[in-house]
Amino acid sequence: MALGRPLTLLDLKLIRSQPDLVRAGAAKKRMACDVDRILELDESSRRLGVEIDALRQEQRNSGKRMAGADATEREAILASQAELKGRLKDLETEQNSIQDELKALLLLVPNIPAEEVPEGKDDSENVEIRRIGELPQFDFEPRSHIDLGEGQDWLDILRGARLAGSRNYVLKGDLSLLEGAVMRFALDVMVGKGFTPLSVPTLVRTETMVGTGYFPGGEEQAYRCDERDDLCLVGTAEVPVTALHQDEILELGQLPMRFVALSSCYRREAGTYGKDTRGLYRVHQFLKVEQVIIDQADAARSLEHHLEILQNSEEVLQALSLPYRVVNVCGGDLGQPQIQKFDIETWMPSREGYGETHSASRFHDFQARRLNLRYRDADGKVQYCHTLNNTVAASTRMLIALLENHQTREGQVRVPAPLRPYLGGRELLGKPIYA
């Protein structure tokens, strides 16, 4: 996969100087990483580079002598240049193939997880940090969002599938309005906190997918339009928003940048056949409000931002009176790019459990390196930025939580106070449909 920019990725110097750190990081994430091969390729490439540089210098100097040379000198120069050129070509070809392999391997090196990341093999070993909110107590048999949605004629899964295949849906009437209300509320909360709202493309170049760390590796999860146009549908606004300033050198005064964006999100959900097949939990398309922070390379500040964006989303859930818990994602459940991730799981009565609704990630400079996203620090030195993001609200999973947690015996849905202004002041949605 070609990337049209210098490629440093996980700092090669770091891999050289502390290979064990990189190995340990990969092990904690339960990921493979051929550090030895990388070091070997790096060394050969550099050895060749020294040779090539010397030959190029010779080539340049004798080339410059041509201008003032007489006939016999010219002939001698031509002869030596021809020989130089041949040697250079051989060495360059060799170095290119080494670097191609090196780049491909570097793209796969996992970012090193933070110390606070718990050990563990998969999501069953994520560590709960806190539970907030009272679980709803029903004095009747609570219904699933599917029963409520279909009963109120708010949700048409059959026709959604007919239009676009399984895992698609149609929202009707008040549920469609409720979707708009939650999205707008989430957006307004973030704008109120000083985040800059952004409307961004959801079709991006594959280079941008590589830059944000989704490719290589996540190709199966993305809808791709690259046969004719080299474009992919994003699974989250994180991609275009984080990449907004790719290839730029930002001024210190511009940082930190805080962005919030509402976008459609598209996910193929390959490999999830038979999992969460009913309802709105796992779908191919939904709306999401996402928050992104871009700041200078400072681990302490990054950690602060991480807690900040986590707090922001918790505030949204609390305002909507939805019970949730926060988990510290363990090494084995962490993706390649993150150094730490907090998931927020919201209570969903039909699942009789918490379902993942938010994911707050801290990347250190992983994405910034791939995106060539840099800034000039106080000393005038160019550095890679740090990036972070978190969900503010994802439409379908929030609708599940809202419908199921706030349902009444009659099958209506109480509207949490903060959403009422977006729904004409109504406190209750739907008609009584159950006795």
Place this chain on the structure above:
RNA sequence: GGAGAGGUGGCAGAGUGGCCGAAUGCGCAUCAUUGCUAAUGAUGUGACUCUUAACAGGGUCCGAGGGUUCGAAUCCCUCCCUCUCCGCCA
């Protein structure tokens, strides 16, 4: 989709085969002057990478990739992007 013009440093902009990593201006930094600010003057100021303990030195980069040439920012080809006009269109 058709025709044309372009893509050069943080920004603007010159540069049509070697003396160009690149004039000049702006911006920025330091110093001088100054009650402060402004103005003025001087000096400095690209990124990446390799060798080196360091001093220092080398190489790469003028949208991307390939080609011609002893030698390419400059010539040729392909692709990407931007702008103008026309067409189509929510």
